Amino acid sequence: MTYTVQGEPGEVFDIELDEDLKRANETIAEENRRQLQRHGVCAVDVMGSVGSGKTSLIEQLVRLLKGRYRIVAFKGDLTTRIDSERIASLGIRTVQINTGRECHLDANLVKKALAKVDLGSLDLIFIENVGNLVCPASFDLGESERWVLLSSPEGDDKPVKYPEAFLSANALVLTKADLLPYVPFDVDRARREALFINPRLRVFVTSAVTGQGLDELEAHLVASLGSLRSRRA
Ligand code: MG
Numbered sequence: 001m002t003y004t005v006q007g008e009p010g011e012v013f014d015i016e017l018d019e020d021l022k023r024a025n026e027t028i029a030e031e032n033r034r035q036l037q038r039h040g041v042c043a044v045d046v047m048g049s050v051g052s053g054k055t056s057l058i059e060q061l062v063r064l065l066k067g068r069y070r071i072v073a074f075k076g077d078l079t080t081r082i083d084s085e086r087i088a089s090l091g092i093r094t095v096q097i098n099t100g101r102e103c104h105l106d107a108n109l110v111k112k113a114l115a116k117v118d119l120g121s122l123d124l125i126f127i128e129n130v131g132n133l134v135c136p137a138s139f140d141l142g143e144s145e146r147w148v149l150l151s152s153p154e155g156d157d158k159p160v161k162y163p164e165a166f167l168s169a170n171a172l173v174l175t176k177a178d179l180l181p182y183v184p185f186d187v188d189r190a191r192r193e194a195l196f197i198n199p200r201l202r203v204f205v206t207s208a209v210t211g212q213g214l215d216e217l218e219a220h221l222v223a224s225l226g227s228l229r230s231r232r233a
């Protein structure tokens with residue numbers, strides 16, 4: 001048999017339960033959103049576990065889009081610059097956001113990163129969140145697109161286990177589809193259970209290695225930028 005232990009309300013040492021902090025985050029997120037909207041810039045919050053393929057997906061999309069769109073990438077990481085250097089090698093600007101010990105980005109960190117770029121000369125911002133399927137979901141950054149990544153080696157049970165991430169996103173990007181022949185991952189199950197949690201999710205099955213699904217994701221992003229700009233007009 002399996003025993004279960006559970007923290008009582010107020011017992012878990014989790015700063016994110018603080019309602020004042022959440023409200024403060026929401027206020028700054030709205031400011032970020034208004035600022036991005038005013039400049040017609042579409043920001044994408046890319047969430048997913050450690051190793052789900054966030055950096056690789058961003059790299060491939062930057063390759064597809066950088067000839068036609070002006071892009072920067074914000075990279076959330078605890079302390080290293082490895083990912084920003086990978087993206088910067090593609091010839092776009094990056095802003096490293098080191099969170100220290102924090103396991104998620106928040107609106108204030110993104111606000112500071114926004115101050116480092118010229119929004120008037122930008123179209124797209126990819127914001128790579130810290131690798132984690134849990135608390136990034138609770139922090140609105142002011143983005144207009146929020147993607148949750150799920151890679152085939154992680155397993156198809158993640159939507160059920162981490163529903164908040166799937167509930168807060170507008171797109172589910174299944175990654176590493178090239179590994180599907182080798183891992184026990186049921187795409188239909190993941191899709192069905194994610195859509196049960198959040199029926200408005202757009203689902204993309206992708207591989208950064210073979211390029212599968214990237215055209216559709218690119219088209220979705222371009223359409224999202226277009227609709228953001230039409231709301232501004
Ligand atoms: Mg990364």
Ligand code: ZN
Nearest residue numbers: 102103104135
């Ligand atoms: Zn966190």
